[in-house]
Amino acid sequence: MSDATEALAAFRADISAWIKDNCPASLLGRAFNENSIVWGGRKWSFANDDQRIWLERAVKRGLTAPRWPVEFGGGGLSRAQEKIFREEMTAAGAPPPLQSFGLWMLGPALLEFGNDAQKAEHLPKITRGEIRWCQGYSEPGAGSDLANVQTRAEDMGDHWLVSGQKIWTSYADQADWIFALVRTDRDAPKHKGISFMLMDMDTPGITTRPIRLISGKSPFCETFFDNVKVPKEQLVGELNRGWDIAKYLLTHEREMIGGGGQGLLGARSVAQIIAMQEGELLADPVLRAEAMQTEVDTLAFGLTMERYKDQAEAGRGVGNASAMLKYYGTELNKRRYELMMATAGSDGLEWDGAHGGLAPEWLRTKANSIEGGTSEVMLDIIAKRVLEMPGQ
Amino acid sequence: MSDATEALAAFRADISAWIKDNCPASLLGRAFNENSIVWGGRKWSFANDDQRIWLERAVKRGLTAPRWPVEFGGGGLSRAQEKIFREEMTAAGAPPPLQSFGLWMLGPALLEFGNDAQKAEHLPKITRGEIRWCQGYSEPGAGSDLANVQTRAEDMGDHWLVSGQKIWTSYADQADWIFALVRTDRDAPKHKGISFMLMDMDTPGITTRPIRLISGKSPFCETFFDNVKVPKEQLVGELNRGWDIAKYLLTHEREMIGGGGQGLLGARSVAQIIAMQEGELLADPVLRAEAMQTEVDTLAFGLTMERYKDQAEAGRGVGNASAMLKYYGTELNKRRYELMMATAGSDGLEWDGAHGGLAPEWLRTKANSIEGGTSEVMLDIIAKRVLEMPGQ
Amino acid sequence: MKDAAQTLIDTEDEVMLRDAARGFLAEASPVSALRANRDAGRAHDPALWADMAQMGWTGVLVPETAGGADMGHRAAGILAEEMGRVLAASPFLSSAVIAATVLRQAGPAAQGALQTIAAGRATYALALDEGPKFAPAATAMQAERQGNTFRLTGTKAFVADGTTASRVLVLARTSGAAGDPEGLTLFDLDASLAGLDRQALSTIDSRDHARLVFDAVAVTGDDIIGDLDNGLVALRPGLQAGQAALAAELTGLAGGAAAITLGYLKERKQFDRTIGSFQALQHRAAHLWSEIEVTASAIANAGRVLDNAPDDAALAVSLAKARAAQTAKLAVSEAVQMHGGIGMTDAYDIGFFIKRARVGAEWLGDYGYHAAVIGAARGI
């Protein structure tokens, strides 16, 4: 056994013991979903004391952000160590102590593009779960064309004055701060006049309103900026180079998908729904054939997520091919839910019927192939960047 | 009963009796296919005497071209009379006495665009089945872009000199004359420098070579023009306005489809193949579901052909919507043959196995959605002209 | 020349009917009316139903002798199609199509009932399905006989217009066992009878659907439609009429969703282009249009066959329903995807189309049910 391997084995023993000693028993092996997740932030209230205790202990050891530098409250772990940590967490059935857009999105962007003051100011609050962030990219009317930013920030000498509107700002009504794309040069070409800005949601002039979806309530909001005064130091990276940060985060996001693709398929399985129905249902050859075909594709897609993960873990990037996972996974998930609805028959037509929230889940899947880049954008990416097909 | 209705009833009685009296009994109720069809022309030999007799009698009464003027050997029938004639032919089980591209394509073009001399020269030979025509539109490398004509005709004062190559010239090796698009102005925009020209296939410099398809032998040929001298009077319509004639014929062709769509679906039915297999085959739910789905769509498409025919017969044109029939019918036919092949299993994998020519028929269907305008061109037509979607 | 009513194209009368219906519904029942109904917790608007009665739509299948307009099934399909385009909610299918067709076969005794339907005074619901899938022969609900009285006990799981209807057609078992197509009897009863509990279901299409729980509900032999133990025969014409009209509604729905989407594609700009100019979207829109055209033929045909040869309508009706369910599904999927995020918001109308398409796909038999009917008829 090499030294490195030995060290990793020791780390595994250590971290495994730590999890066992520190994660409250009440949290182990529970379903992990919107209801049990810990988002943190000023407005946050824990569902129970154990969640709070678990977060505090994890913060102390830097394990809310295992690979971030220790100085910002991270764990300073290597890639291999982080992987072991995640494996042991899964093995123990321990929930992540904290989840947030700060950990997933803003933190990586600040580590790459932020200045020292910004890192020192914001990263520790993220790792400690004190500040909850939301993302302000999309605007009404922009759709897939993310660079079509109309929200503008005017340079008023000692501050920026921001006006405009964002849409699809998830959990904006519960977030403390927002990181957003704003237009700082109206004369430059579309991609060249955008900056990346941080704003406290309590700043006067910022209001937010939840969006009701066809599936019912949603975490999405519209967020309005009406002459919002933003301190100069809250611009990240270079002026008018915000698109670089946005692209970095989009790639980061897709690689997260490529590195696991959690959530690309919903929690329900086709067989589960079928099992709830009368046996004779399967006598319908059309439904039965569709169930088989969907199961074939679901299994093969699951293996594909695994293969891409293997590839990422072997240090070979997945790159633009991850657009395929987004495309295929979301289209497949829509198909799966269509099938489940057909299998459930009239039992599936109620908002809260025999299959619980099947109908709203089904309606919600319709957005899978829109949010985070539409299927059409993914196919464009595959055609242009993977297959290198010519432009129009 | 109105006078007109009475006259039509009398016509029906008359023509019905004429068919009964004139069509040799040996020809009645026989399968009508490539083997029994009468194409005519200088190289033609009848399969039997009755075919010859039937053609001679039909020619005498002008019934090879029922609606053409009597002076050119046509029948001078009205639209309503022609319809009755066709109905009575079908009722009697009598085969068409003559089929040809002259009757279907060149004749209508000459009647619309030809001068008196051209009509007098060519139309009677078509109606009498003396001259067999082929069509020279497509060129290698042009594909769907029919106006991309490279075969050029140079004005040599007293004649044209034609050089170039045509492809997909059906039955060119058995035809006597060809009508072709040639480029007469190389400097004009693509559609403006094309003329419509008639050529005797015996003219020195014209050679032709059959094309072998993936399905085996085919009626298609490549036809080569090497400094072919063409008399001046063999140009139809105005110089450089040949594209108008081509467009007229393309529309005419699609309307023929719209007015009945014969041949859009092959002769075999799914149930026929299923019946030839073991009963247990249907235990495969995937195959069974596909068979049901294909049958559903086949029946609905059949009704659509009927509806469009009803519409055409009511005097309301089908117009560009006929592109849908071409698109849907050919794609459906490909699906049907895929299903038949799957149903036939290994019995369908031989060139001439238990199901006769199923395999070559199946391969041949792959061209359905290419020839006569690809599915992609049809979808473009629907999008642009029916749905009036914007250009790019 | 064929009489136009023998062809698959609209007759002059039908063209006029369609135009009138479209004009009226655009005014009286745009999609915003469905939204208003939903927000008010109302399954449909009685005033709209009164207007439909006024125009003779409630009596579209009622004989003139009973005050109806007797326009036939093709006409009913045209009305349903136009209602589908704008998602107009009413008991039209349950009452004016299914119940009216059942009752007009029932002889002179049903004249009065037909009159109340035509006049819009009574509305009907059909209480049939007991499980999650359409399966008339699977009916298990007991109708226990005592002399001329029958006591109905059991649950009907999914009854369209079940909470608002004034009367209910109920299929119940008078002999045999679940799965047996014989031994069923059709009853016509007042919806307010003792022992009948009508539980409103909160369905995704915001229309009236209910679970009907029968606890020894007493009816008599006079309430039987058709013959004892032969209820499926009495019900079949009504079912077929309902299936054909529902198929027409779904095809109208598909056309409505496609039209809204096409309008959006022509207007919406992204990446500095009208998105309708993207060829990939053009081809998909053209394909969708083709599917709707093909389905429209099956709809027209089902109406014609029901009018001209009702005894042979099974294949034509199943073809219409199968195609319509599939086409509506495609139309609403493409509609929401082509709209992008805005189509997912409740503030936009497309969501209503998706929801109604799903309910319509299930009610009165789903794609697989009808495809199997066709398969059986065609030797597959």
Add this chain to the structure above:
Amino acid sequence: MKDAAQTLIDTEDEVMLRDAARGFLAEASPVSALRANRDAGRAHDPALWADMAQMGWTGVLVPETAGGADMGHRAAGILAEEMGRVLAASPFLSSAVIAATVLRQAGPAAQGALQTIAAGRATYALALDEGPKFAPAATAMQAERQGNTFRLTGTKAFVADGTTASRVLVLARTSGAAGDPEGLTLFDLDASLAGLDRQALSTIDSRDHARLVFDAVAVTGDDIIGDLDNGLVALRPGLQAGQAALAAELTGLAGGAAAITLGYLKERKQFDRTIGSFQALQHRAAHLWSEIEVTASAIANAGRVLDNAPDDAALAVSLAKARAAQTAKLAVSEAVQMHGGIGMTDAYDIGFFIKRARVGAEWLGDYGYHAAVIGAARGI
């Protein structure tokens, strides 16, 4: 860190094997070789087979003790995939995969046979199907027993490599009736035995397929592989290995057809544009690529499971074959359509891909067969 041979990505050895195979086949067996074979009326080129033996491919699944390279099923899949890309014709699947896998289970007695396979001196065919669909249990061919002699009588309808193989594995019935998975026995016999008539079939893929007619062909108990009456158990590992390798071949075929098509789309101009710049074609090409990627995962997985947990391979193998059949079908359909007229001509290569894809879709179980295996395993 997982050992690479436990992951779904290629190990370093596998990357080298793939590169070497692709390089060799591009040189030794491009699609033009298949055309040359066909035009010469030859099912495959013995020189190519000799080269494959030289490189150890014939012994890919033969133990080193019998002169094989023993590279495993994932490696066999990689070779098959590369052969599929260029439609290389050889008895690789029948001999080096199916027969080798069957024989290596058969104990010391089969060492000699394995040696001849690895050395490329013997080739095998599997005589199984008697009807048009893959259905091992449906085997009806009689093996009539007299002492230690069995007389085989019956017809095997579709035997890959049946005319050229020097030996034949035959599944025949020693007890029970057609449909019974028990009562079958697997025999290994010389293809030149008296009473065995091998009729060449003219199949669309221009490869060697035959109808084998057995008229009281005499074999002995020594020719039995595995146990009497238990032939399906002896055959199953070979079948699964063959199905996985055929799936790999089809996936390679899909990739080959897609690559040719992509090249054409980038080069061909129409309407004054490169047709590959049309968005509708771009999206279809991207979709096809996605399907091939997803299928490639199922192929890699089947190879790994056969190598690491062969007793649990049924689901993985059926998944690979089902996905591969479907993906190859999509790839060749898109290929011919995107090529337009030229793709329909025999002078162009795409037609060969369509034809082989169809044969490969049927052989060793079609989509429905394997989807049903998966459905059964997953409670559907």
